[in-house]
Amino acid sequence: MQLNVPWAYDYALHGALEPVDETAGRISGDVHRRRACRSDFNGKVYGFPHYKQRQRDGLQTKPCSSARASTVRRPPLIEQLAAARSFGRNRPGGFRAGARQDRGHFLEEGLPLIDAGRAQCSIRRRTFALIARFADAYKAGGLLKDKLFSEDNYPASIDAYKSGRLANDGRAASALIRVRDDAPDIYRITEAAPAPMGANDDGASGSAKGRHVAAGGWLFHFAMPRGTRGEVAVEAGPVRVVLDQ
Amino acid sequence: MPEQAGAYEKAMAIGAKGMDVVRTLYVPGCLGFERLNKRLQDAVEAGVIGRKDIQAALDDAATYWNSKLKR
Numbered sequence: 001m002q003l004n005v006p007w008a009y010d011y012a013l014h015g016a017l018e019p020v021d022e023t024a025g026r027i028s029g030d031v032h033r034r035r036a037c038r039s040d041f042n043g044k045v046y047g048f049p050h051y052k053q054r055q056r057d058g059l060q061t062k063p064c065s066s067a068r069a070s071t072v073r074r075p076p077l078i079e080q081l082a083a084a085r086s087f088g089r090n091r092p093g094g095f096r097a098g099a100r101q102d103r104g105h106f107l108e109e110g111l112p113l114i115d116a117g118r119a120q121c122s123i124r125r126r127t128f129a130l131i132a133r134f135a136d137a138y139k140a141g142g143l144l145k146d147k148l149f150s151e152d153n154y155p156a157s158i159d160a161y162k163s164g165r166l167a168n169d170g171r172a173a174s175a176l177i178r179v180r181d182d183a184p185d186i187y188r189i190t191e192a193a194p195a196p197m198g199a200n201d202d203g204a205s206g207s208a209k210g211r212h213v214a215a216g217g218w219l220f221h222f223a224m225p226r227g228t229r230g231e232v233a234v235e236a237g238p239v240r241v242v243l244d245q
Numbered sequence: 246m247p248e249q250a251g252a253y254e255k256a257m258a259i260g261a262k263g264m265d266v267v268r269t270l271y272v273p274g275c276l277g278f279e280r281l282n283k284r285l286q287d288a289v290e291a292g293v294i295g296r297k298d299i300q301a302a303l304d305d306a307a308t309y310w311n312s313k314l315k316r
Binding site for chain 2: 103114121123132138139148149194
């Protein structure tokens, strides 16, 4: 089965998962040397994290009359917020930026939450400034307010996009299937654009210092529920796992 | 990419490139990361809608995170 990584960790601690290293018959791929590809909890390997899809880079840019994009690219977050504020103030409803998960915004802007060296949460001055920009856009009516702060605002934002109330929505590519099938008129004026590369993350999330990263990705985890029996073969990204039991 | 490719096909092609540069934040070794994340989201919400001073809201969230990270 596949789990969101935080869920897998909690489930493993509660004994709901089988350790993979005790049951795996064959594991191909460089997983044992690459610790980053494993989920080790309490000294046992419970699975192999992998990005199921690159979320939020399947960008939908709808060049509407009030916010026509000259090139198909998603602007950096700061530019999006400035545009949302401007359009919200001058043409309510013309351009709206949907909110996403906060930690994704921070990653994108190179604002780590965890000081890895001290295992402490530290909020930087630039983080306050970023939230202040969100607040400005919100007050100006430039943010889509439907389920703005919910953990999963996908249903609300995709509905807003399909109805033309949301000009720009970063989602996994598969979200465009719903637009294509439910709102062909909107789909015809939809373009895909990659997520912009963010600032470097200072190594806070495991990448090399100075490397620019894009926020997003749905980090999944191949896992086996306790009591799983039989032969299972799973491909998790670059890793192929065959379980013979 | 075929000329007739729609936004979905283009998005899939974009998604296939650069998987190695995407990141998400997770804190291993901390039981209840979802609760930490929820506390952060609550703080951001309070700051954005003006229910609370931004710095005070985020400082409160950081204090909560640190109380959990120390365990």
